Amino acid sequence: MTIAIRRATPDDAPVILSLIRDLATYEREPDAVVATEADLLRDGFGPSPAFEVLLAERHGETIGFAFYFFTYSTWRGKRCLYLEDLFVQPEHRGSGAGVALMRALARTAVDRGCARFVWQVLDWNEPSIAFYEKLGAKIQREWLTVRMEGEALARLASA
Numbered sequence: 380m381t382i383a384i385r386r387a388t389p390d391d392a393p394v395i396l397s398l399i400r401d402l403a404t405y406e407r408e409p410d411a412v413v414a415t416e417a418d419l420l421r422d423g424f425g426p427s428p429a430f431e432v433l434l435a436e437r438h439g440e441t442i443g444f445a446f447y448f449f450t451y452s453t454w455r456g457k458r459c460l461y462l463e464d465l466f467v468q469p470e471h472r473g474s475g476a477g478v479a480l481m482r483a484l485a486r487t488a489v490d491r492g493c494a495r496f497v498w499q500v501l502d503w504n505e506p507s508i509a510f511y512e513k514l515g516a517k518i519q520r521e522w523l524t525v526r527m528e529g530e531a532l533a534r535l536a537s538a
Contacts, residue, residue, distance in 0.1 A: 443467035
């Protein structure tokens with residue numbers, strides 16, 4: 380069964396948001412998503428997009444997505460592709476959609492001259508870790524994610 384990968388358009392905002400919510404549920408935080416379709420349209424499809432999205436389709440049905448943007452490596456002196464979210468609906472795993480999305484992302488990184496293709500994975504998500512390692516990715520367990528948000532962010536900004 381063929382998997383088609385295509386770039387998202389503004390008309391895809393509802394399905395992107397639905398997939399984001401499905402991912403949050405999978406990652407055990409079903410109530411964490413506050414993003415709206417309006418947010419996605421404003422930030423992803425305006426004059427200066429903050430992100431891009433690839434959709435995986437099977438028989439015309441969207442079954443997964445890759446949500447990414449570009450960062451910059453000061454050490455390499457080049458941009459990097461950062462994968463924020465990769466998700467394939469559980470009933471479609473094993474269809475090749477995840478591999479197809481990762482290949483499309485790798486091609487994008489190479490075509491745009493990126494030094495790296497980077498993403499994170501939850502430490503409990505052993506199926507995803509195994510999937511990424513099978514693709515040749517190296518899990519960098521020595522690096523820890525640091526996040527500041529909400530009151531802590533506001534407090535630091537106003538200090």
